[in-house]
Amino acid sequence: MLVDKSGKPRSLKSNKTEGILNQLKTHRKFGSPDVSLLELYLHEAGSKAFEFFPQEEVFLVVEKRAKELQKHLFGYQVLPFGHQKNESNEDFGIFALPNQFQCGKRTVDLLRATKTAPRGAFLELAQHLSLFAESESKRLSKPLGFVVVTYCRVCRKLCLIHKRDEVCCYRCFTPFTGSPLPPIRNLQFSDYFKK
Numbered sequence: 001m002l003v004d005k006s007g008k009p010r011s012l013k014s015n016k017t018e019g020i021l022n023q024l025k026t027h028r029k030f031g032s033p034d035v036s037l038l039e040l041y042l043h044e045a046g047s048k049a050f051e052f053f054p055q056e057e058v059f060l061v062v063e064k065r066a067k068e069l070q071k072h073l074f075g076y077q078v079l080p081f082g083h084q085k086n087e088s089n090e091d092f093g094i095f096a097l098p099n100q101f102q103c104g105k106r107t108v109d110l111l112r113a114t115k116t117a118p119r120g121a122f123l124e125l126a127q128h129l130s131l132f133a134e135s136e137s138k139r140l141s142k143p144l145g146f147v148v149v150t151y152c153r154v155c156r157k158l159c160l161i162h163k164r165d166e167v168c169c170y171r172c173f174t175p176f177t178g179s180p181l182p183p184i185r186n187l188q189f190s191d192y193f194k195k
C-alpha cells in the first residue's frame, strides 16, 4: 500500500479483505503449515504520516482485517517503511520504523498464525527442493549452509545460490534480480523516423 506525502493511503483496499482471505485459504489448502498476511506500507519521501503510523484511516482497516484473519487462525504482519531523498532530490534509501515491542525486528507482528504440519502438495514441493539442494551441493562441491534454491525462468531449471554467490543463474547467467539490460543497438535515424 502506498501512503502519499499528505498522509493519505492510496489503494487501501479496505473492501479487499474477502479476496485476501480466499488467497490465504488457497495457501492452506495447498498444505502450507504457516499462513500469514504480510502487508507493506510504503510511504512517499517526506510523508509526515510515516512518523505517526498508523494513521486513523489505516488503523481502522488493519483492525477490521485483523479480526477476520484471527477468525481463521491466520497470521498478520505489518511493515511500514519510507523512502527518503537528500538535498539534491536523489533517492537516499529506505527507512523502517523501530519496533517498540520486538527489538531488531522491522515487521510488527499483530497475529501469530496457528501452525499445522506441512502436507499435500506443499510437502511434496519442500521434499523435492530439499533433495535438489542436497544433490546440487554435492555436484558443485559446496557445503550446504545458508543457501537459497531459486528457479530460472530462462533455462527453466533450479539453481542453488550460496550466500556469497552472484545473484544470477549459473547455467545461463540471467540475473535473478530485475530484468537483464536490453541489448545496445546503434540508433539508425532513418529507422527512427519511419515509426
Ligand SMILES: [Zn+2]
Pocket (backbone or CB within 6 Å): 152, 153, 154, 155, 156, 157, 169, 170, 171, 172, 173, 174
Ligand atoms: Zn538460467
